[in-house]
Amino acid sequence: MSTNTIEKTKKPLKKKPKLPFSNQQYLKWYEDMLVMRKIEERVGSLYIQQKFGGFCHLYIGQEALVAGTASACQKEDKHITAYRDHAHPIALGIHPKYMMAELYGKTTGMSKGKGGSMHMFSKEANLMGGHGIVGAQIPMGAGIAFAEKYKGTKNVAFCSFGDGAARQGALHETFNMAMMWKLPVIFIIENNNYAMGTSLKRSTNVEDMSEMGKSYHMPSFVVDGMSVEAVHDAILEACVRARKGDGPTLLDVRTYRYKGHSMSDPQKYRTKREVEDYKGKDPIVQVLKTITENGIASDAKLKSIQEKVKAIVEESVEFAENSPELKPDELYEDVYVQKDYPFIKE
Amino acid sequence: MRIVQYREALREAMVEEMRKDENVFLMGEEVAEYNGAYKVSQGMLDEFGEKRVIDTPIAELGFAGIAVGAAINGLRPIVEFMTWNFALLASDQIINSAAKMLQMSGGQYSCPVVFRGGNGPAGQLAATHSQSFESFYAHVPGLKVVTPSTPYDAKGLLKSAIRDNDPVLIMESEKMYGDKGEIPEGEFLIPIGKADVKRKGDSVTIVSFGKIIKVAHEAAEVLAKEGIECEIIDLRSVRPIDYDAVVNSVKKTNRCVVVEESWPLASISGEIAFHLQRYAFDYLDSPVIRVMQKDTPFAFSKVLIEEALPNVKRVVDAVKSSLYVS
Ligand SMILES: Cc1ncc(C[n+]2csc(CCOP(=O)(O)OP(=O)(O)O)c2C)c(N)n1
Ligand SMILES: [Mg+2]
Numbered sequence: 261m262s263t264n265t266i267e268k269t270k271k272p273l274k275k276k277p278k279l280p281f282s283n284q285q286y287l288k289w290y291e292d293m294l295v296m297r298k299i300e301e302r303v304g305s306l307y308i309q310q311k312f313g314g315f316c317h318l319y320i321g322q323e324a325l326v327a328g329t330a331s332a333c334q335k336e337d338k339h340i341t342a343y344r345d346h347a348h349p350i351a352l353g354i355h356p357k358y359m360m361a362e363l364y365g366k367t368t369g370m371s372k373g374k375g376g377s378m379h380m381f382s383k384e385a386n387l388m389g390g391h392g393i394v395g396a397q398i399p400m401g402a403g404i405a406f407a408e409k410y411k412g413t414k415n416v417a418f419c420s421f422g423d424g425a426a427r428q429g430a431l432h433e434t435f436n437m438a439m440m441w442k443l444p445v446i447f448i449i450e451n452n453n454y455a456m457g458t459s460l461k462r463s464t465n466v467e468d469m470s471e472m473g474k475s476y477h478m479p480s481f482v483v484d485g486m487s488v489e490a491v492h493d494a495i496l497e498a499c500v501r502a503r504k505g506d507g508p509t510l511l512d513v514r515t516y517r518y519k520g521h522s523m524s525d526p527q528k529y530r531t532k533r534e535v536e537d538y539k540g541k542d543p544i545v546q547v548l549k550t551i552t553e554n555g556i557a558s559d560a561k562l563k564s565i566q567e568k569v570k571a572i573v574e575e576s577v578e579f580a581e582n583s584p585e586l587k588p589d590e591l592y593e594d595v596y597v598q599k600d601y602p603f604i605k606e
Numbered sequence: 607m608r609i610v611q612y613r614e615a616l617r618e619a620m621v622e623e624m625r626k627d628e629n630v631f632l633m634g635e636e637v638a639e640y641n642g643a644y645k646v647s648q649g650m651l652d653e654f655g656e657k658r659v660i661d662t663p664i665a666e667l668g669f670a671g672i673a674v675g676a677a678i679n680g681l682r683p684i685v686e687f688m689t690w691n692f693a694l695l696a697s698d699q700i701i702n703s704a705a706k707m708l709q710m711s712g713g714q715y716s717c718p719v720v721f722r723g724g725n726g727p728a729g730q731l732a733a734t735h736s737q738s739f740e741s742f743y744a745h746v747p748g749l750k751v752v753t754p755s756t757p758y759d760a761k762g763l764l765k766s767a768i769r770d771n772d773p774v775l776i777m778e779s780e781k782m783y784g785d786k787g788e789i790p791e792g793e794f795l796i797p798i799g800k801a802d803v804k805r806k807g808d809s810v811t812i813v814s815f816g817k818i819i820k821v822a823h824e825a826a827e828v829l830a831k832e833g834i835e836c837e838i839i840d841l842r843s844v845r846p847i848d849y850d851a852v853v854n855s856v857k858k859t860n861r862c863v864v865v866e867e868s869w870p871l872a873s874i875s876g877e878i879a880f881h882l883q884r885y886a887f888d889y890l891d892s893p894v895i896r897v898m899q900k901d902t903p904f905a906f907s908k909v910l911i912e913e914a915l916p917n918v919k920r921v922v923d924a925v926k927s928s929l930y931v932s
Contacts, residue, residue, distance in 0.1 A: 340675070369712070370712070371710060371711050371714070372712030372713065373712070374709050374710060374712050375710040375711065379710040381711035381714050383711075383714040383715065388679070388711075389711065389715075390710070391703070393698060393703070396671065396699065396702060398671070399667065399668045399669075399670070399671020399674075399675065399699065400671050400672075400674050400675035400678070400699075400703060401675060402672050402675060403671060403677070403678075403679070404675040404676070405675075406672055406675065406676045406681075407675070407679035407680055407681045408679065410631070410657070410676070410681060411680065417675075417679075429667065430667050430668055433663070433665035433669070434672070436663060436668070437662065437663065437665065437668055437669065437672060593713065594709045594711075595708065595747055595748055596708070596748070596772045597708065597716045597718075597770075597771035597772050598770070598771070598772055602846045603747075606884075
């Protein structure tokens, strides 16, 4: 167990020779993150047009977290996250049209239109939500890992939550048990420096969140969340520990959301300058730079990826808009597994 | 038939189901090495080992959440709360996570978890340790709430709860764990959601559930001596409620008294009374009367406890009042 914080900085891009990842990997990261970015930009404008209701929390700026996690994990691993969950299914290979349909509350949505923006689930991708109660997924994530260990698999549970969620007491209860029972769980703080309008500074005396794991002797690291490569490396290393039976890891992944907390956020708590600074480290721009500087893909190839992404976005919107609404009598479905549960109907 | 304690009945249910299904396990404070704060899980660590009988730290929210996570990932946890008073710390995971998982995931993730523990007043334990949570949780769609009042019911209902694919809460009592009762030799199950006629009678229907039903039984004995025959309906579960059993009995007696150990507002008795006036209006010969815990936090003083809780006299008076006799 390391007691030191390992600051993972982005790899120097200029120094050419051998890249740490395959050409294919860079292109996949680029395409996947571009899908997330473009679809969410579209989600934002559709929301403003009132195409659907509810809350809407965009992931824009944070894409490297899920892209790096997805590339480092195995198919049978499990995932649980917070309500800022539009990008997670995309990273895990679910076509974004199902996420879009869920935003529209349509029957073809990921959660049949019953969960909405904050509650994206996919059994196919082992995505166990999407949870709207800040921090609720922290103990649940450990429980998912508990089941894997109980069943004797080598699978890992990825449990993502915000810097704000990390202030819930449940974190401490969970860290304690997860370490004591050496559960194969990776706690990922999607640390975008803000919980709604409250900056990290204004919510704690201890700004290095990796410190929170250390009091439970949990291996804990700070990771550059604007670099998909750094995220991938940190996740992979944590996975090795978890699969070996050495238990959890805490990753304080420093990232940034460019948009407001939700769609109704005037963002008085930060400066435009700060946002622009982070955009300078944009995860997609970084990968694109690696691709172009190393001649991984021709302009034509990049263009074709961009066209493909555009088509995926269009297809998703069309799919969502043309999908059927739920029927009123579906109200009583999926509340109990018991088929003949006697609801009080009058 | 054989005689067992309520705690043994619960234990038998867990042990039998754990022998059958590898995915069932028990977790909670003091359940393993200490053999249970109320000895419900006595000997289970020896039989099943620490993988399946798990002591937790005092972290109700945390281990309830871990149980929910384990349940959505293929296991069937039984969580013992030392009492339901302490489970308030876990209520977020019970109400926000377990109860809603199936619906929020569009039917993809069920949550087959059992939460069980002592419920209701248990002597001079004062306000924080003396609350009844049946109606509190009965309010929440997605949950089932079971209230066994005898060892027989405890075993049969807990076994059904463990096999149930929805989250089930079992309301036990520190004061009932030592109660003795008959259970059959072989395996048996009691379906969740079916009431039980615990005493036959045609004068007045008494609806009750859980530990306080004993007061109804005592009152019925007293009244029988005066020629008043009470029919006692044990709801056995308060979500769902077996309304048919209540209505059918009232069709015969035309009167109803509800005996409940909790506070009056937003209670099961209020629900029963609503249902009867809505669906058995023409059968009622007098208003539904209820005997409740008084509408205050539960105080330490013996005098105030006596004042607050339903007792035999209050039930006898209520039954007579529903018959317009004195
Ligand atoms: C228990 C709870 N308290 C408050 C809220 C309201 N709320 C929603 S998001 C949020 C901020 C959370 O910030 P953070 O965990 O950093 O996640 P981020 O939005 O930055 O991704 C708050 C207070 C909630 N949903 N749940
Ligand atoms: Mg945040």
